[in-house]
Amino acid sequence: MNGADILVKTLEDLNVTTVYGYSGAAILPVFHALGASEKISVVTNSNEQCCAFAAAGESRATSKVGVAIVTSGPAITNTLTAVADANADSIPMLVFAGQVASDMLGTDDFQHIDVTNVFAKAAKKVIIVTDASDIEEIIKDAYFYAKEGKPGPVVIDYTIDAQRSDMTYKGLAPSIYRAKYDDERHLGKEQCKVFFDLLKKAKRPLLYIGGGMNNPRASRVVREFNDIFAIPSINSLMGKGVLDAHRNTSLGMHGMYGVPSANKAILENDLFIGLGIRWNDRVSQKVGEAGIDADIAYIDINPLKVQEIRTARFPKFSFIGDAATALEDLLAYAQQHPVCLSIDEWRQRVVALKQQYPLAYNSASPIIQQAAVLAELAQIMPDNMRVTTGVGNHQMLAAQYLKMARPKSFLTSGGFGTMGFALPTAVGAAVADPATPVLAIDGDSCLRMNMGELYTIGTRKLPVRILMMNNRSAGMVRNIQTAKFSGRIVATDEPNAVSYANIAKECGFTYVDTLEQKGDIRKKLGQLLAAEGPGFLEVITDREEVLYPIIYPGTGYQDMVVGPYMQG
Ligand SMILES: Cc1ncc(C[n+]2csc(CCOP(=O)(O)OP(=O)(O)O)c2C)c(N)n1
Ligand SMILES: [Mg+2]
Numbered sequence: 001m002n003g004a005d006i007l008v009k010t011l012e013d014l015n016v017t018t019v020y021g022y023s024g025a026a027i028l029p030v031f032h033a034l035g036a037s038e039k040i041s042v043v044t045n046s047n048e049q050c051c052a053f054a055a056a057g058e059s060r061a062t063s064k065v066g067v068a069i070v071t072s073g074p075a076i077t078n079t080l081t082a083v084a085d086a087n088a089d090s091i092p093m094l095v096f097a098g099q100v101a102s103d104m105l106g107t108d109d110f111q112h113i114d115v116t117n118v119f120a121k122a123a124k125k126v127i128i129v130t131d132a133s134d135i136e137e138i139i140k141d142a143y144f145y146a147k148e149g150k151p152g153p154v155v156i157d158y159t160i161d162a163q164r165s166d167m168t169y170k171g172l173a174p175s176i177y178r179a180k181y182d183d184e185r186h187l188g189k190e191q192c193k194v195f196f197d198l199l200k201k202a203k204r205p206l207l208y209i210g211g212g213m214n215n216p217r218a219s220r221v222v223r224e225f226n227d228i229f230a231i232p233s234i235n236s237l238m239g240k241g242v243l244d245a246h247r248n249t250s251l252g253m254h255g256m257y258g259v260p261s262a263n264k265a266i267l268e269n270d271l272f273i274g275l276g277i278r279w280n281d282r283v284s285q286k287v288g289e290a291g292i293d294a295d296i297a298y299i300d301i302n303p304l305k306v307q308e309i310r311t312a313r314f315p316k317f318s319f320i321g322d323a324a325t326a327l328e329d330l331l332a333y334a335q336q337h338p339v340c341l342s343i344d345e346w347r348q349r350v351v352a353l354k355q356q357y358p359l360a361y362n363s364a365s366p367i368i369q370q371a372a373v374l375a376e377l378a379q380i381m382p383d384n385m386r387v388t389t390g391v392g393n394h395q396m397l398a399a400q401y402l403k404m405a406r407p408k409s410f411l412t413s414g415g416f417g418t419m420g421f422a423l424p425t426a427v428g429a430a431v432a433d434p435a436t437p438v439l440a441i442d443g444d445s446c447l448r449m450n451m452g453e454l455y456t457i458g459t460r461k462l463p464v465r466i467l468m469m470n471n472r473s474a475g476m477v478r479n480i481q482t483a484k485f486s487g488r489i490v491a492t493d494e495p496n497a498v499s500y501a502n503i504a505k506e507c508g509f510t511y512v513d514t515l516e517q518k519g520d521i522r523k524k525l526g527q528l529l530a531a532e533g534p535g536f537l538e539v540i541t542d543r544e545e546v547l548y549p550i551i552y553p554g555t556g557y558q559d560m561v562v563g564p565y566m567q568g
Pocket of ligand 2: 392443444445469470471472473474475
C-alpha cells in the first residue's frame with residue numbers, strides 16, 4: 001500500500017461512505033485510491049468551497065463527520081471560508097489537501113501555500129503530514145477530535161511524496177481514539193441542589209437553547225426535562241428544532257432579527273438558563289447587562305466561554321461539560337428530590353406575549369412579500385423536512401416563521417453568516433440522509449454565489465427542492481442602506497435579466513416553476529414540496545420589502561423596531 005491507499009483505508013475503517021472531492025495533481029494518488037474503493041463514493045461539487053460546505057452539511061444533518069478532499073494551493077484556499085464557517089458554528093469535519101513534496105515546502109513551488117498558517121485561526125486544528133507512517137493514526141484521532149468538546153473542522157495537509165511512499169496499514173482500532181475523547185463530567189448532588197434552589201426561587205425562568213444542543217440526544221433530554229418543568233423557552237438561530245417549536249411555551253428565535261415575543265420575554269425573565277450557547281453579539285444586549293436583571297444558570301462544554309461568562313456576568317450556577325449529560329443528572333436528582341415550580345402565571349404570560357405580538361408583514365401589497373411565502377410555507381411544510389438557507393432576509397424570515405420540530409433540521413450559517421451556503425449544504429444533507437427531503441431556501445444573491453451547485457443537484461438528481469426568493473437585491477444589506485445610509489442604494493440592486501428557473505431546468509431539474517402572483521403562493525409551494533426529484537421554484541418578491549423586527553447594533557431589546565405591520 002502507499003500513503004494514499006492508507007488514507008482511503010482509514011476512512012473506510014471509520015465508516016466514511018462519501019467524500020466530497022475535487023481533483024488536482026497534488027492529490028491524485030488519493031483519488032486513484034478512491035477509485036478502487038468499494039465503500040466510498042466521491043461526489044464532485046462545482047468548486048472546493050462547495051465540497052467543504054457539503055461535507056459540513058453531512059455533519060450538520062447527521063451524526064457523521066463529513067469529509068472533503070481537495071488539491072493544493074487554490075483548491076485548499078477555496079475551502080477556507082467553509083472551514084471558518086464550520087468552525088464558527090462548531091461543526092466537525094475533515095478537510096484533506098494535497099501538498100507539494102516535503103522538500104519543496106516553503107519554496108515558491110507551483111500551487112504551494114503554507115496551509116498550516118493560512119488555516120491556523122480558521123480551523124479547530126491543522127496538521128501537516130509528511131510521513132505516511134503517521135497518516136492512519138492522525139486521521140483516526142482527528143475524526144474523534146473534530147467531534148469532541150466544542151466540535152470543529154480539522155484540516156490535514158498531505159504532501160505528495162508521503163501519499164506515494166510505500167507503507168503498511170496498521171489497522172488501529174477506531175474505538176481507542178473514540179474513548180480518548182469521552183466526556184465523563186457529571187453534575188454532583190450539591191450542584192444539582194444549587195440549580196434547583198435557583199429554579200424554585202425563580203418566578204419567570206427562561207430556557208435559552210443554543211446550537212450546542214442541536215443533536216438528537218440533547219434534544220431528547222431537554223424535551224424530557226421540559227415535559228416535567230414546562231419552562232418557557234427561546235432559542236438562538238442555531239438552536240432551532242431542539243425543542244418542538246409547536247409547543248405553546250416555545251417562543252422561537254430571539255436576537256437582532258428575532259421574533260417579537262421572544263425578545264419581549266427576555267426582558268421579563270428572572271432566571272436565564274443558557275444551554276449550549278455562546279452569547280453571540282447578534283443577540284444584542286446580553287442578559288446581565290443593564291435592563292435585564294436576571295440570575296444566570298449556564299451550562300456549556302467550552303471552558304473558555306464558561307470562564308468568560310463567569311468573570312463577566314457572575315452566573316449563580318455554571319457547569320463546564322456536556323449539557324445533555326448535565327440535564328440527565330438534573331432529571332435524576334429531581335426524581336429523588338421532587339421539585340415543584342409555581343410559574344403558571346409566567347407560562348400564561350408568554351402565551352399572551354405570543355398572541356399580543358404576532359409576526360406580521362405588508363399583506364396589503366400587491367407584490368409578493370418574502371414573509372408571506374414563509375408564512376404560507378410554515379402552514380404546509382411537513383415536519384420531516386430538512387431546511388437549508390442562504391444568508392439574508394430570506395434566512396431570518398425562515399428562522400422566524402418556520403416551526404421546526406426536530407433537531408438537525410434547520411441548517412444555516414450562524415456564526416459566520418456565509419452567503420452561498422444553502423445549495424452545497426443541501427447537497428451534503430441530501431447525500432448523507434436521502435430519506436429526509438431537503439428544502440433549500442435561498443436568496444438571489446446567495447444563489448448566484450454557488451450557482452454551480454444547480455448542476456451538482458440537477459445532474460445527480462438529488463432530492464433537493466430549492467425555493468429561491470428573488471427580490472433582485474441583496475435585500476438585507478439594501479435594508480441597511482435604506483435605514484442608515486440615507487437611502488443610497490449602492491451595489492445591492494440587480495437587474496432581473498435571467499430566468500433562474502430556466503437555468504435550473506437546463507441543469508436537469510425535473511420540476512421548475514416561477515411564482516409571481518400572490519394568489520398562487522400556496523398552490524405553487526405545494527407543488528414544489530410534492531415534486532419528485534430536484535425541484536426549483538423561483539419567487540419574484542418585492543424589492544422594497546423591509547425585514548422586521550430589528551434591533552440595531554448598540555441598542556437593546558427595549559429598542560426593538562417592529563416596523564409598521566407588527567405591534568410594538
Ligand atoms: C460571503 C458573503 N458576502 C457578503 C455578505 C454580506 N451580506 C449579508 S446578507 C447579504 C445579501 C443577501 O442577499 P440575498 O441572497 O439576495 O438575500 P435577501 O437578503 O435579498 O433575502 C449580503 C451581501 C455575507 N454575509 N457573506
Ligand atoms: Mg435578494
